[in-house]
Amino acid sequence: MMTLTRRSVLAAGSALGAASLWPRFAAASVPVRLTSVKFGSVSWLIDTIRQDGIDKKHDLDLRIVEVANNQAAPVALLSGAADVIVSDWTWALRQRAKGDDLKFAPYSSALGSLMVSKDSPVKSLADLKGKKIGVAGTGIDKSWIMLRAYSRKTLGEDIAKVSEPVFGAAPLVSEEFKNGRLDAVLNFWTYAARLEAGGAHELLTMADVVQGLGISPTPPLVGFIWSEREVRDNSIPVTKLLTVVAEANQVLASSDAAWERLRPLIKPASDAELVAIRDYYRSGITGSWGEAQTAAAKKLTDLLIELGDTELVGDGTHFDQNLFHT
Structure with a gap:
């Protein structure tokens, strides 16, 4: 018969305790840290996600990293302060040419x-x-x-x-x-x-x-950008984030009441201004990225390289279709 020592009992108890806690830890969702400019269009999207409980529906732990302006978002991504940012694929393409393993998924085709x-x-x-x-x-x-x-x-x-x-x-x-x-x-x-x-x-x-410039269809220039390696190594649920965003955009595309609720964030000077912003946003809601968008993006990149210089497109930038999440 085996005799249990105090140490073996404690060890067994610790193992049982760890085993009982494991499912709870395993079930905890990995957070996604997303940058947002206060009062910008991404903040409207985030508010809709939270007000409608879309993040909870998909068990998404969405954490917001507020940045002062659009130029600060890439700094947050490259420094590891954020997992996902909203920026231009033209910037991401320059970074990818430098060796960064960035990926891009469209957010909006609304342009200035x-x-x-x-x-x-x-x-x-x-x-x-x-x-x-x-x-x-x-x-x-x-x-x-x-x-x-x-x-x-x-x-x-x-x-x-x-x-x-x-x-x-x-x-x-x-x-x-x-x-x-x-x-x-x-x-x-x-x-x-x-x-x-x-x-x-x-x-x-x-x-x-x-x-x-002869580009058709117009490829969405603004989107979600992340590091492929960081997302893979840390199991960051970017696909879940994109699903949540698509559902929130369905709300914003169809509900005028949702825009009324956003009035304190948008701070329009008039009803006409709120309507103009709503209509601009809706016109920019985009679907998934496909072959036609990739071909258009390549044509635009090649044209900018042909007409431009290092200031325009960045030294050594070349088109890389692997940037785009399809």
Whole structure:
């Protein structure tokens, strides 16, 4: 007969305790850390997910990493402070060319616009020669990159060299435009919607620009980006996140009441502004990424490389279809 010592009893008890706790630990969901700019469109999506319990329905532990602006999100991803960010695939493509194993899934095809005031004498892109153009972001913002490529193709000149671009944060360039200190403003779609509701009108939409560059269909430029290795090694449920996002977008596509609930986050200046933002958002809701989008993205990348330089596309950037999550 085997004699149990105090140590063996304690060891057995510890093993039983660990075994009884194991299912509880195993069932715990792995969190997803997603970046969000406060009051940006992703925050509206997150609010809808939580208000409708879509995250709980899919057992998604969604944790938000608030960043000050869109430029801070890539820093959060590369530093390991976030698992998933929302950014442009043009940036992700540059990073992938540097060796980062990034993946991209579409979030929105809504694009910004080049806006002018309702009584502006500017009627075409050519009329902006010698004029001040406010540009949200920096010199490598995707919309500015494409507008420069478009101007080279249609005008035979780089709009950056024949006009006076003024770069700044989206709210700042919008205010400068409204105060008459800029002749036009190229801004993100949320700000373009607000300006349109206030009486400004579109000189060019970025969809017009993409089509003018001969790209069809217009590939969604903004999406969820993550490190393939980090997601695999840490079992981060990105696929579950994408499912939750798709369900929340179904709510936002069909429910006007959902947008009324978002009013405190959106802070529209008028009912017309809320409607404009709602309609812009809905127009940008996209499906999955397929072969047609990959082909269009390749054509756009090749065109930017052909027309551009290292400032436009990044030194050594080449198209890589493996970036895109299909």
